[in-house]
Amino acid sequence: MSRPLLDVRDLRVSFPVRRAGAMPWTPPQDLHAVGGVDFTLKPGETLGIVGESGSGKSTLARALIGLVPATGRAEWVDGADLVDLSPRQMMKYRADIQMVFQDPLASLNPRMNVGQIIAEPLTTHRPGLSRSEVKARVKEMMERVGLLPNQINRYPHEFSGGQCQRIGIARALIVAPKLIICDEPVSALDVSIQAQVINLLIRLQKDLGLALIFIAHDLSVVKHISDRVLVMYLGKVMEIAPKDALFNASQHPYTQALLSAVPIPDPAREADKAVVPLTGDLPSPMNPPSGCVFRTRCPRAQALCAEAVPPLEGTDRRTACHFPGPLTEAEIAAARTEPA
């Protein structure tokens, strides 16, 4: 088996925060945003990451590029541990790992023109290039992402949201990275534009052999773009599996609850489907439940779930659940009648 591009083991990120109303002399408490995440990513692969708001998806992404301090390991293909690099060492890897953010306009510097924005990583990481070489590469990249090269001197506010996201993608691609982390790259765009940007990412990924980590709320988008999908809940991995295995035969009750909330385009099947209720709010990451963090909302939770943390088990598909498997109709019906 080929060496993974990225091998993440027990990655953790905590933020020291003060509880609202706490006295100034009380020490801050740890908020466990990412609580021990494991996954691998192959070269050229797309890993989708899903989970409710606050489950730690963005923090995980930020930790991988050194924007927030983390513990554990994130081994890059050359053996370097991304978690352990100094900011100076990280600079070298930032050419290999680029990020595309959610809000296209806000993530572009309004005082720079498109040419300067796209060129910025290139001038940082390849300082030896001449100005004309940089300009030629910027224009080539603009064409690749579907922008008109003659718009090189325009400013971000002169572009639509979808075009701004294309600028963000061009900027990420210009240094020929091996991995692009996209954090909700299309959530701020109109649905019709979303598809164009997603299809652009898929095409670029195939042409350039890029690996993608694709974070999104929208499960249908994740299904479209991903090879494998990782499901996060309260900072932990609940399940990670090849796309079809996850969408057709999920083993984790949380994944099943997330999937059952996705509308089916066929009205007859939509009316018939069993909806797994996901009641209550996400517990506080400052005080996560003991054992399995999902147990307080799980229709199948039993005493063991409060006592022991379920390990992430399996090879091709991995599930962190003491009682994995599809929920039965009886379990779903019981969860719908009992308040969780």
Ligand SMILES: Nc1ncnc2c1ncn2[C@@H]1O[C@H](COP(=O)(O)OP(=O)(O)OP(=O)(O)O)[C@@H](O)[C@H]1O
């Ligand atoms: N800089 C920070 N300081 C304190 N807490 C933080 C910080 N950044 C994130 N958090 C907390 O960490 C947890 C995970 O946040 P994160 O933004 O990673 O979630 P997410 O899955 O990306 O959510 P969303 O889907 O809304 O983008 C949340 O409880 C959040 O409030």
Ligand SMILES: [Mg+2]
């Ligand atoms: Mg986020």
